Amino acid sequence: MEVLKSLKNRWNAPTPLFWKKVQSVGIAIGGIGAVLIAPPFGLAIAPYMVAVGSVAGVLSQLTIDEQR
Numbered sequence: 791m792e793v794l795k796s797l798k799n800r801w802n803a804p805t806p807l808f809w810k811k812v813q814s815v816g817i818a819i820g821g822i823g824a825v826l827i828a829p830p831f832g833l834a835i836a837p838y839m840v841a842v843g844s845v846a847g848v849l850s851q852l853t854i855d856e857q858r
Contacts, residue, residue, distance in 0.1 A: 800852045809850040816846025 805813070820843020826836035 796854070799856055803854040805851060805853060805854050806855045809853045813850035816843045816850060819843035820847065 796853025820840050823836045823841075823843060826833045827840065
């Protein structure tokens with residue numbers, strides 16, 4: 791239960807500027823990957839782009855700015 795509280799606190803804490811940029815890039819990569827999966831010819835790299843974008847977005851959201 792403590793782990794869930796810790797994750798919730800980290801999720802709601804302020805995110806450092808660098809990690810906000812990483813989050814934006816991750817979301818963009820994931821979005822592009824999702825678009826590339828949709829056509830009938832779907833590219834082989836598209837699922838990896840979605841996975842990398844998702845992980846980058848979530849992990850950057852969980853970083854905290856301890857100086858604030």
